[in-house]
Amino acid sequence: MSKRHYTWALLPIAAIAGQAFAEQGPSLEQLDQRIKILERQLENQKEEADAKAKDAATVAAGSNGFSIKSAKGDYEFKFRGLLQADGRFFLSDGPAASVRSNDGFLLRRVEPTFELTLGKQLFFRIQPNFAPDSATVSDVYGELRLDPAAVIRAGKFKVPVVLENLQASGATAFNERGFPNELGPNRDYGVQLGGALFGGTTSYALGIFNGASDGRDGAQQAKTAGDNRKEFAGRVFSEPFKNEPGLLQGLGFGVGGTYGTRERGTVGISDLAYRTPGQNTFFSYVSSGSVFTQSHGYEYRVSPQAYYYRNSFGLVAEYIENAQQVITNTGSKADTLHHKAYQGVANYFLTGEDASYGGLTKPKNPLGKDGYGAFELVARYGVLDIDDKTFPTFASATASASKASTWAAGLNWYPVNNLKIDLAYSLTRFDGGAAGTPSTVVVDRQDEKLVYSRFQIWF
Amino acid sequence: MLKKLIATLALGLAAPLSAYAASYQLLNVSYDPTRELYKAINTAFAADYKAKTGDTVSIQQSHGGSGKQARAVIDGLDADVVTLALAADIDAIAKNAKTIPENWQSRLPDNASPYTSTIVFLVRKGNPKQIKDWGDLIKPGVSVVTPNPKTSGGARWNYLAAYAWALKQNNKDDAKAQAYVKELYKHAPVLDTGARGATTTFVQRGIGDVLLAWENEAFLSLDEFGADKFDIVVPSLSILAEPPVSVVDKVVDKKGTRKVAEAYLKYLYTDAAQDIIAKNYYRPRNPAIAAKYADKFPKLNLVTIADFGGWTKAQQTHFADGGVFDKIYLAN
Structure with missing residues (x-):
């Protein structure tokens, strides 16, 4: 006044x-x-x-979450969250219940996220997940931020390998990530050095972890037979034109990989199972009976990857080769198996929003404010190819498919800030993986025809 | 491309030459009314230092109530030097932040106070309320402007000067002195956080009949707003104010500015700086300069902080939480 x-x-x-x-x-x-x-x-x-106001902490609330920040900005508490309520409906009739065991409604993720910045150098994040029957912790780690180019992270977090896996769960084009994610590690316990170089155009991460099974989280202090002793992981990713507006500004490319060894234990590889978009297992090793498969030696993964974003269009493309040494429990046969996967995922906003790796939380014209929200078309093609040498010694050809190919298309609707509702269809075809008549005859597993949807709140 | 190449080559050639001349930036955290003084001092010192060493110095100033400024330094404000209104505020930094050694007052002459000042009355032209001494301040209808002793160094000097007069008037009877000071603050409708704020209240906002002011601030008001608007009244008794200075050791060692910061404070004792000090109505320590400007400063009877047992005792007795000031002011 x-x-x-x-x-x-x-x-x-x-x-x-x-x-x-x-x-x-x-x-x-x-x-x-x-x-x-x-x-x-x-x-x-x-x-x-x-x-007093200058010295007082500021409270902020917006589409990116809620925060309390000290006057100098060096202490901050952030609260964010992700809710994903899914529906999966298999269209084809199938004889085996296991083919469509995941039909129905489910909570995929219920993840409140708490982030604390303590001074200029310390950062702490914890992200539990209440979706499973027993709550788990997705992320929990601390960071010592010595410099933008040198950040030490320790705890449980995503292993820096697969491009789509490193994308935030609320930002992925489809409900489930693609086949490369099945061959790469998910989260694991370990320590990592990472940072940004060359004006933020290049990021790197180097870490050592307990060792996570393909497509799964690692375990704490994993010492049971079949687990990796330790696994090294690294990734470098560059966006050379990031700071130069133009056609190539949204181009990024890089490579990630791991190397680790597995102990030769007394049990089979039971924790490895490659899944379809409907989360049904279509490949696993023989892990029980008189002759079964064990880990034996090294496992490495190499994953070249790239994305490109330009205005409303986005494309993510990645490839991964996974080599793992296995042996039968009798020792009669050992081999190094090379499994491969690749995919391309494209998205396009019909309503003019910018496509990005970080996803969308704010439509240009939300519903009820002279608009109908944002509409995004998404499409995917992906393949997971099991090494032919796997069959029949290490895996059963009548129970596990040697190849899966999938294509999918969908429509994502962002009616208002922080809300996404999607509907998609995917068709997955298999080579092998089922028994004919007689039961020793290998036939192709039935196609998976899946309609899935999601109600997502993300902030 | 060619331009970039030439610029790079020029920089490369210039670098070895410029390596001999350093550039420093100091932060002087000071009390409220010294803006004009240090603006003049800083210009003179930068020129002097450049001439002597070839190095460039730029000095940033920060001003506010002395107590508030000390609190800011304790809370992490990276002051290279502090030039505050009273020793208690620098003692507080030494005690609480441990960024200054406790013997800081022995590092420079005159207890590290390069000049002195005192407290006088600024009244409206013609002195319509006939205010001549401390006793007139509590007459009915007299409105007094003084800052808050909890945040302002000048206000603490005001308080102690008033208290000293009351003690003298009442044969050193503390109870009567406290009663007088209590009555005095009943006549103070606004307590600004610093001396400059109080000057604004009295001079610019037109509030009150008398401003208890630093002598320099009173003269500055006459210069700035006209001698036809205000008069200075010298009371029968006042107090010798000794605003002290110190390097903040931890900061200068971290920033690598100790040499230039120490030179800056030593410069305050030079003839050139003492002359600037006198011209800004602060009383110089240098006898020759003081004699040169003797006619500017009225002679008056002064008590000193030693009469209150030193700043540590005075602070604890009168201005600490729960001290005399809190008791009399809350009672009002």
């Missing part, structure tokens, strides 16, 4: 005071002093409040 406004606001008070003391009361000069004193007191109070 300006000084003039204060004066007008105070005039009635002065008038009343003047009336009350009219007979014996204060002179005009005294009343003028009183008004001036009140004005100055208000002025000082405002100065004091302004000064």
Whole structure:
């Protein structure tokens, strides 16, 4: 309020005071002093409040979550969250219940995320997941940020290998990630050095981990037979034109990989199972019976990867080769198996929003505000090819497919900020993987025809 | 491309030459009314230092109530030097932040106070309320402007000067002195956080009949707003204010500015700086310069902080939480 406004606001008070003391009361000069004193007191109070406001923590709330930040910005608490309620419906009739065991509604992720910045160098993040029957912790790690080019991270977090896996779960084009994710590690326990170089155009990460099975999280202090002793992982990714507006600004490419060894234990490889988009297992090793498959030696993964974003269009492409040494428990046969997967995922916003690796939380024209939200078309083609040497010794050709190919298309709708509702269809075909008549005859596993949808709140 | 190449070559050639001349930036965290003083000092010092060493110095100033400024330094403000209103505020930095050694006052002459000042009354032209001494301040209808002793160094000097007068008037009777000071603050309708704010209240906002002011601030008001608007009244007794200075050791060692920061404070004792000090209505320590400007400064009877047992005791007795000031002011 300006000084003039204060004066007008105070005039009635002065008038009343003047009336009350009219007979014996204060002179005009005294009343003028009183008004001036009140004005100055208000002025000082405002100065004091302004000064306090500068030192006070700021509270922010928006489409990116909620935060409390200290006046200097070096201490911050952030709260974010992700809810994914899915529906999966298999269209084809199939004889085996296992082919479509995941039909129905489910909570895929319920993940509140808490992030704390402590001073300029320390960062802590914890992200539990309440979707499973028993709550788990997705991410929990701390960071020592020595420099933008040198950040040490320790705890449980995503291993830096597969491009789509490193994308935020709320930002992926489809409900489930593609086949390369099945051959790469997911989250694991370990320590990593990473950072950004060359003006933020190149990022790198080098880490050592317990060793995660393909497509799965690693375990704490994993020492059971069949687990990796330790696994090294690294990734470098460059966006050379990131700071130069133009056709290639949204181009990024890189390579990730791991190398680790597995102990030769006494049990089979039971924790490895490659899944379809409907989350049904279509490949696993023989892990029980008189002759079964064990880990034996090294496993490495190499994954060249790239993305390109330009205006409303986006494309993610990646390839991964996974080599793992296996042996039968009898020791009669050992081999190095090379499994491969690749995919391309494209997206396009019909309503003009910019496509990005970080996903969309704010449509340009939300529903109810002269708009209908944002609409995004998405498409995928992907293949996972099992090494032919796997069959029949290490895996059963009548139970596990040697190849899966999938294509999918969908429509994502972002009606308002932080909400995404999607509907997609995917068709996955298999080579082998089922028994004919007689049961020793290998036939192709039945196609997986899947309609799936999601209701997602992400902030 | 050619331009870039030439620029790079020029920089490469210039680098070895410029390596001999350094550039420094200092932050002087000071109290409220010294803006004009240090603006003049900083210009003179930068020129002097450049001439002597070839190095460039730029000095940033920060001003506010002395107590508030000390709190900011304790809380992490990276001051290379502090030039505050009273020793208690630098003592507080030494005690709480441990960024200054406790013997800081022994590192420079005159207890590290390169100049002195005192407290006088600034009244409206013609002195319509006939205010001549401390006793007149508590007469009915007299409105007094003074800052808040909890945040302002100048206000603490005001308080102690008033208290000293009351003690003298009442044969050193503390209870009567406290009663006087209590009555004095009943006549103070606005307590600004610093001396400059109080000057604004009195001079620009037109509030009150008398401003208890730093002597330099009173003269500055006459210069700036006209001798036809205000008069200075010298009370029968006042206090010798000794605003002290110190390098903030931890900061200068971290920034590598100790040499230039120490030179800056030593410069305050030079003839050139003492002359600037006198021209800005602060009382110089240098006897020759003081004699040169003797006619500018009225002679008055002064008590010193030693009469209150030193700043540590005075601070604890009067201005600490729960001290005399809190008791009398809250009672009002």
